[in-house]
Amino acid sequence: MSAPARTFTVRNVQLIRALFAAAAALMITFSPDHSAAVGLSVFSGFAFVSAFVLVLAAWLAVPAGSRWSYLLLAALGFAAGMLSGIPPWRSDDLFFAVVSAWALISGGIELFAGIRARRTDDPTARDSITVGAFGILLGILLLLVPAGLVQEYSIESAGTFELTGIILGVGMLGAYAAIVAVFLGIAGLSPRGQTSAVDADITEPDTSAAATPADRGGER
Secondary structure, three states, X not given: OOOOOOOOOHHHHHHHHHHHHHHHHHHHHOOOOOOHHHHHHHHHHHHHHHHHHHHHHHHHOOOHHHXXXXXXXXXXXXXXXXXXXXXXXXXXXXXXXXXHHHHHHHHHHHHHHHHHHHHHOOOOHHHHHHHHHHHHHHHHHHHHOOOOOEEEEEEOOXXXXXXXXXXXXXXXXXXXXXXXXXXXXXXXXOOOOOOOOOOHHHHOOOOOOOOOOOOOOOOO
């Protein structure tokens, strides 16, 4: 008799993460203020809810041997969310320090977890590798942007504007969230070509008690 199927799977985790990433991308995109206060506020909420989802995933959706990456990512998300969630601390320097560190470390964890998962032919390995690479790319780009950058530019018939480092940084965070939302959304809705290592322990029926006398060498 086969074990009951889990109602909360890795595919559900991907879709929920995509939903929260999309919400963060929309909040940044449609906000006229791309200051450190707004960027860190959005990031703090995104980091907290993503960490909560990862904790649930570690508990409900994956076997014990695969939980380490989910728990590490959740711990990192809670820490980054707390640091960026204190209003008096929200500054340009804190935004670049916290978000770039979070992106590099979380990206590295997901990339490493995805590479390890490929050894077991887990079809979610490619998704982890890709999301991890996106995170590392975001961290590198944020490190390349000077926090104190101020660049004036003019648009004919519109006036003179300023492009600052924090505007670029918050915009990059929004672009990262949008890309991750689309990718995880597609991954979560795509059919699996094979059973993943995550679900292997619940899909394999127990046939040990179903052997017939003929299977046991014609025993009478």
